[in-house]
Amino acid sequence: MESTAFNSSALQEFLLDAQVLLTQSHECLQHLELIDNDPDACHCLDNALDTLARRASGLGLLEVAHYTCTLQQLLAPACRHLHLHSKALPALSACLTLLAWQLELVDKQTGRLALDASEQVALLAELATALDQPLPQTCAPCHNTGEACTHPHKADPAASSPPARPH
Template sequence: MDSTPQNSTALQDFLLDAQDLLTKSQECLQHLELIDNDPDACQCLGETLDLLARRADTLSLLEIAHYTRTLQQLLAPACSQRHLRGEALPALDACLTLLAWQLELVDPRTGRLGLDMQEQHLLLTELATSLGQPATQLCEPCQEVGRFCSHPPTHEFGSDGIGATSDCEH
C-alpha cells in the first residue's frame, strides 16, 4: 500500500469495525447457504460490503477497499437477478476468508498490507465465473504492472450484469 492512514486511532477503530462487518457478511453467507437467493441476506451482504469498502477508502486502505468494492459489485447483479446460489457460494466463502486473512495482516500502526494482488484477482475471477459475469477487476495498465488501481473503478452494470468500465487514465 502506498499510503499511510493519517490517524492510527481511526485505523484501530476501522480494524475493529471491519471484523464486525466481516462477521456480519459471513452470517449473510450462512443464511444464503440455508435459503438460496434470500433477498434480505443479499441486501445485508451488499450493504455490509459497501460500508466496509467506504470505510477502507476513507483511510486509504486501497487493497481492502478495492477488493471489497469489487466483491460487492460482482454480487449486486447476482442478487438482483436471484442467481446467488450453488457453486457461487463456496467461491464467495473463499473471497470472505481471504478478506478476513487480509484484515488480520493489515499493520495496525501504518495500515499497510504488503501482499500481492494475485490471490484476490484469482478468487474474484472464480466468483465472477461462477456467477456468469466478466472478470475485469482492474484496468489493463494496472494489471500489466501488477498493482491495484489507485483510482476507483466505475462499474456500470446493465440488467444482465455485464459492462464494467474503469476511470483509469494511465
C-alpha cells in the same frame, strides 16, 4: 516518515467495525446456504461489503478497499437479480475468508497490506466463473502493473470502460 503518518486510532476503529461487517457478511452467507437467493441476505451482504469498501477507501487502505469493492461489484448483479446460487457460495466463502485474513495483516502503522494480489485475483476469478459473470476490470495502467487500483471504484462503467467484447 512523519509526513506519511497513518491515523492508527482511526485504523483501530475501522478494524473493529470491519470485524462486525465481516461477521454480518458471514451470517448472510450462512443464510444464503439455507435459503437460496434470499433477497434480504443478498441486500445485507451487498450493504456490508459496500460499507467496508467505502470505509477502507476513506482511510486509504487501498488494497483492502480495492479487493472489497471488486468483490461487492461482482456480487451486486447476482444479488440484484436473485441469481446468487449455491454453486457460487463456496467461492464467496473463500473470498470472505481471504478478506478477514487481510484485515488481520494490515500494517497498524502504515495501513498497507504488503501482499501480492495473486490470491485475490484467483479467488475473484473463481467467484466470477461460478456466477457466470466477467471479472470487474481495473483500469488499464493498474491491470498492466498488477497493482491495486487506486482510481475511483464506483465510476459509471459506461463512461470509463470500453464496450464489452463478445465471447
